[in-house]
Amino acid sequence: MTAFADIYRWVDKDGRVHYSDKPAQDVESQHIEIEPTPNPKKPQIDTLQRPTLEEAVKESDRSKEARSTKSSAEQSEKANRLAQEQRCIEARKQQAVLQELHLPAYRDEQGKFRAKWKYDTYQGKREYLDDAMRATAIEQAREEVAANCEHPDDAKAQELARMQWIRSEHCAKHRVELEALEQPSARAVRQDLEEKRRLVKMYCEE
Numbered sequence: 001m002t003a004f005a006d007i008y009r010w011v012d013k014d015g016r017v018h019y020s021d022k023p024a025q026d027v028e029s030q031h032i033e034i035e036p037t038p039n040p041k042k043p044q045i046d047t048l049q050r051p052t053l054e055e056a057v058k059e060s061d062r063s064k065e066a067r068s069t070k071s072s073a074e075q076s077e078k079a080n081r082l083a084q085e086q087r088c089i090e091a092r093k094q095q096a097v098l099q100e101l102h103l104p105a106y107r108d109e110q111g112k113f114r115a116k117w118k119y120d121t122y123q124g125k126r127e128y129l130d131d132a133m134r135a136t137a138i139e140q141a142r143e144e145v146a147a148n149c150e151h152p153d154d155a156k157a158q159e160l161a162r163m164q165w166i167r168s169e170h171c172a173k174h175r176v177e178l179e180a181l182e183q184p185s186a187r188a189v190r191q192d193l194e195e196k197r198r199l200v201k202m203y204c205e206e
Contacts, residue, residue, distance in 0.1 A: 008030065010023075088145065106126040108127075119169040170199075174204070
């Protein structure tokens with residue numbers, strides 16, 4: 001409810017103006033009605049604009065889920081890229097094996113092409129390739145390189161794959177020989193063991 005305060009104004013004999021809540025006794029007073037200033041109220045915050053705790057938790061969960069989805073997508077993309085790079089390397093190695101024309105080539109039981117030479121350690125069933133089969137296999141290997149390698153005609157990358165294949169063949173051969181020397185029945189001398197271990201370390205460690 002609105003309330004009004006009673007204020008009285010008068011002027012004394014010296015011409016000074018006075019105000020009071022009561023009229024003067026011996027001087028004509030002027031009654032003034034003044035509406036008092038209402039008490040200021042604290043502004044109310046619109047509850048619709050202030051997020052609740054539940055909404056804040058949901059927003060946090062959505063942010064975490066978005067970050068998790070992004071991280072999973074990045075990890076998946078990285079894994080796919082690494083897998084393709086590995087397929088490229090293997091395709092180049094197969095091409096390198098087949099292009100060693102001075103070495104007989106064969107297909108092992110897993111369908112992988114290998115070369116018969118002094119560092120060959122494969123003990124399973126073999127399917128040797130004649131010239132026509134080898135030519136077809138080389139063309140297929142080139143197609144695999146083109147499908148999985150970003151720069152299939154990169155001669156340096158192809159030579160690197162060839163050297164990696166040769167290194168892996170040396171590694172496998174020296175490992176087999178070291179295992180044989182380490183058998184108690186072999187009675188290998190210390191010098192031979194140390195030399196073979198040196199070769200395994202040289203060819204098998206990155």
